[in-house]
Amino acid sequence: MTRTRSVMAVTVLFLVAAALALGELAKRELSGSAVDLGVIELRLGFNPGVAFGLGGALPGGVVLAITAALIAGLAGVAWRAASAPSPVTRIGLVALLGGALANLIDRAADGVVTDYLHTGWFPTFNLPDVLICCGAAAVAIAAARDQPVQQTP
Template identity: 35%
Template sequence: MTPFRLGLLALLLTFALDQASKLWLYFGTDLVLTQPWRFGPYLDLVVVWNRGVSYGLFQQEGGLGRWLLVALSLVAAAGLAVWMHRAGSRLLGLALGLIAGGALGNAVDRAAYGAVFDFVHLHAGSWSWYVFNVADAAIVAGVVGLIIDSLMPERGRAKAAQAANPTDSAPSV
């Protein structure tokens, strides 16, 4: 599978899983009325409407901020798709697809509801992680993939060069 196709598959699966989980939890359960749902000492499902970006930064109460964040997400996803089309490794394609799919999933929430629906809360004792969703987890996994791919630049460049000029791999006589 080419890096672009793998990235596109990751984008579509991320978007579908993100939206399906949010729609089911919000409309298909009574989580809103009965939260939190505790799953052991470390995990709760809760309803949090995030009007900002990562970690709740840049909270937007007005319509202008909401639509600017939607536009920014769409532009970022388009840019990531172009980069994904040029990706030289499957890891890079996968990572970009995860990030773009997460960006689109959260953009749909902002456009539809004015905020992103977050619901997974991890905690231990007095330590508490921010509340997130499938899109957020995919974005984090994608960033980790970008970092790992960037630490292997020779492999990525060698594959890209070989794909661009396959006759260079034949030994000279």
């Protein structure tokens, strides 16, 4: 179990580093410009709120404190889940934690999260947001799959 936790922690740190590096690259390369990739466009944006800009009017310290508390709880769940039989659960929690930590660190620097992926029909988002959504989906799928199916008589 110690090895599993170590692998999970290193993977989270790798995801955080990759996400923060992409955010910095976006700030440097996309300032005042956009790159059309067909389905998605690289366009720089900054989000003072949480998901989809919700809470953008709240003081930055409040958003940061609430987010940090939620991440601490998530880290506790991930620590306990290291012994979970489902690798999908562990992978999902690692993705969730990596994305959430990356956004928290990004927000701590200047009160906003750097967004750079734009579809035209959905709010602009970033790699940590993708990790959070995919991680949540993986955890939900694993939980649904692990639930016994009830037979009706």
